[in-house]
Amino acid sequence: MGNSTAKIVEESLDALLDDKSFLPDLTGQARQKAFTSLVSILSTPNHVNKSFLRIALENGKVERVPSFRVQHNNIMGPYKGGIRFHESVNEDEVVNLSSLMTLKNALHDVPFGGGKGGVVINPREYSEKELYMICKKYVQYFSEIIGPDKDIPAPDVGTGDREMDWMMGEYKSIRPGEPYRGSFTGKSVVNGGSLGRREATGKGVYFAFRYMLHNFVGNQEKWLSERDNIFAQTALEQKDKTLSLAFQGFGNVGSVAALEAFQCNHLNNKIVAVSDRNVTLYNSDGLDIPGLVKYTSNNNGDLPVDDDQLKDADVKASIKDRDDVLTLDVDVLFLAALGGQVHQENMQDVKASIIVEGANAPVTSGADKYFNEKGVIIIPDILANAGGVIVSYLEWLQGRETQFFSEEEVFKRQFDKMQETFDTIFPQFFGDPFPLRQNCYIHAVMKISTILYRQGKLY
Ligand code: NAD
DSSP states (O other), X not given: OOOHHHHHHHHHHHHHHTOTTSSTTOOHHHHHHHHHHHHHHHHSOSEEEEEEEXXXXXXXXXXXXXXXXXXXXXXXXXXXXXXXXXXXXXXXXXXXXXXXXXXXXXXXXXXOOEEEEEEOSOGGGSOHHXXXXXXXXXXXXHTTTOBTTTEEEEEXXXXXXXXXXXXXXXXXXXXXXXXXXXXXXXXXXXXXXXXXXXXXXXXXXXXXXXXXXXXXXXXXXXXXXXXXXXXXXXXXXXXXXXXXXXXXXXXXXXXXXXXXHHHOSSSOEEEEXXXXXXXXXXXXXXXXXXXXXXXXXXXXXXXXXXXXXXXXXXXXXXXXXXXXXXXXXXXXXXXXXXXXXBOTTTGGGOOOSEEEEOSSSOBOHHHHHHHHHHTOEEEOHHHHSTHHHHHHHHHHXXXXXXXXXXXXXXXXXXXXXXXXXXHHHHHHHHHSSSOHHHHHHHHHHHHXXXXXXXXXXXX
């Protein structure tokens, strides 16, 4: 994947260098020097920690499992980011995702920096006992660098509340008597997790799309129609249609976002396709999303893969190949599976006018450029999928105060925070020539740069 985040950060700083109203005290050579410093700080992580976890398998063998914890930047607060268990995890990817976390937190005013972890395993190939050992070892190997005020991991692909509960338990044993509740977020509710954390990302992903099209575009039609901006045209064309939606990925993020879309009464939605690691399911009249959510929750998270299973689920759909979801004739494509799914080879076959990134970095930078030139609106990961980290912050806060919010209070705080960001970003996006992703990056980079400058770090 490469460090695509670093590239956009550099482009954002280039744009800001010429904007004399930004950090106006910095002029001439001092300005040039400070910006060179900013590029180097933001395009490289503070620390890349790598260990080979030594795991005794149940078959008697011993395996050394590569694992990472990357700490990108902590100027806004403790490092924060998920731990991914997946066979494709690699250093470049973890670095890229950690820098995305720095920017995401800055964009939404979450008082955390950016970090990310990864373990190179396919968790489906390990027993529960082996996964427990991997989690314990991960905490043992990285215990010096993590903690409630240092670096706070969370779940990501292949990990969930079970792993976070194990990890927090291990952290507590290693550091007796020290505060531990805020050392991990995404824990189970009984173990100090927040109500609403499981649904937070998916709900936020759909909210980002709905808020843009229904609230912002719906209220600004006249202003938008006067703009010489291809993205404004795209948004206006979609606003009053019956929208056909497709979702790639039907896990924690995709299934919750699809259910929100299904239940939404602000927009006229028809969810015609959903997919997972095995199949795409298609129905031009609209899929029964609650039926599919019920089926997946009883079947290890997997969608029905054949007619018998569809019958069990009592859902009408045709079965297509896994990757067909990306190129169907739909208005809106939600990407909620993995990174790098839309790229140079398949971008020309994508027909959607709006792409919503539930996953991190699902559109490669080459494809991103292609869509921007065509006027396809991409609601980027940094904007759309921040619900998870916002509610993680609320979990950390609740753990610190040992006072817990109701689910209603959690979602209210989450949506208020996201809305604040949307109200800053959407007018800029539809008003100026930069794509949405770049707008978000510029905004985040401005915040981080100002703090770095104020703390005297730009030497
Ligand atoms: P998950 O493991 O619950 O679900 C992943 C889904 O993608 C599953 O349905 C799986 O079958 C499917 N999938 C896997 N490989 C696929 C492929 N090649 N094609 C199509 N589908 C495939 O994970 P999740 O928590 O829903 O996360 C999804 C994405 O969102 C990840 O990229 C993650 O980093 C990102 N994300 C998650 C959160 C969160 O809070 N869970 C927050 C921010 C970003």
